[in-house]
Each structure stands twice: as C-alpha cells, then as structure tokens.
Amino acid sequence: MINWIYQQKEMLNISDFPDETYGFVYRIVHLGSKKSYIGKKILQNTSKVKLGKKELAEYAGVVGRRPSYKLAVRESNWKSYWGSNKYLKELYDIEPKENFERQILICAPTKKLLTYYEVKFQMVYQVLENPDEFFNDNILGKFFTKDFN
Numbered sequence: 001m002i003n004w005i006y007q008q009k010e011m012l013n014i015s016d017f018p019d020e021t022y023g024f025v026y027r028i029v030h031l032g033s034k035k036s037y038i039g040k041k042i043l044q045n046t047s048k049v050k051l052g053k054k055e056l057a058e059y060a061g062v063v064g065r066r067p068s069y070k071l072a073v074r075e076s077n078w079k080s081y082w083g084s085n086k087y088l089k090e091l092y093d094i095e096p097k098e099n100f101e102r103q104i105l106i107c108a109p110t111k112k113l114l115t116y117y118e119v120k121f122q123m124v125y126q127v128l129e130n131p132d133e134f135f136n137d138n139i140l141g142k143f144f145t146k147d148f149n
Contacts, residue, residue: 002100002102003079006104011104017107021109023114024041024105024106025038026102027103030088035135038134041081042078043078049069049072051068082100128143128145
C-alpha cells in the first residue's frame, strides 16, 4: 500500500500527526496523467452511542436529567482512504496503487479550519478552471467546472 506523505515523512499511525490534528487536506496525484485531486479527510469519527443498563445505573440518584447517550470516538479509515471522486475510484479499479501518490498538504486542528483549508487549496490551484489538470468537478457542492465553460 502507498502511504500518506507529509513534509517528506511517511504517515503510518495517527500518532505521527501533529498534536490536536482534527484532519488534513490531501492531494492525490495520478502519476501517468499528472492529474490531481484535492480533498479533506478527518482522522477520528465521533458517534452517539446509547448508554447500556449498567452505565445508566451509575447515574441513579443523580439530580437532574440523566444522559441517554455517550460519544464514542474511533479512528477513521484515513490509512486506506483514496478519495471520493467517482472517476478517480474507477481508475483505482483499473490501475495499480503504485501509479498514484498521496500527499498531505496541511493538517488542521478544527472542522471549520479543515473546510477552509480545503477550499483555499482548491481555489489556489484553480481546480475548476483547469479540468485537464484536476479531477475535482466541484467546490463545496456550490461551484462547478461547468460554470467556467
């Protein structure tokens, strides 16, 4: 498997990232055509899990409303993630993973900054204006490649 590269360093574990990293903005490059895809990925998923009988029993006698859920945090699939672009996914089925390079452009500490950095890099690289260089076909689901024709 081709690992993520960040500042010339291979990222193998979540502990390799800077402290307080929420997610990262990445660039996947198809080495054959030199086309790229810029996107974002979070490192940990958070989900609400209903409390069991034993956990609810711990709150017996507590004044006020008892919680019925807890937050469960688990590592996302960032190690095996290859982007969400439809055309890019089709290429993965046809070609070996060695024909692609996965780069981390920047790490972000919050969800809001992660979205900001993703949009910033997509605008700086002009992904919609250069469809022959990028697989991206939209930014935020609001701006599309077809808008520039």
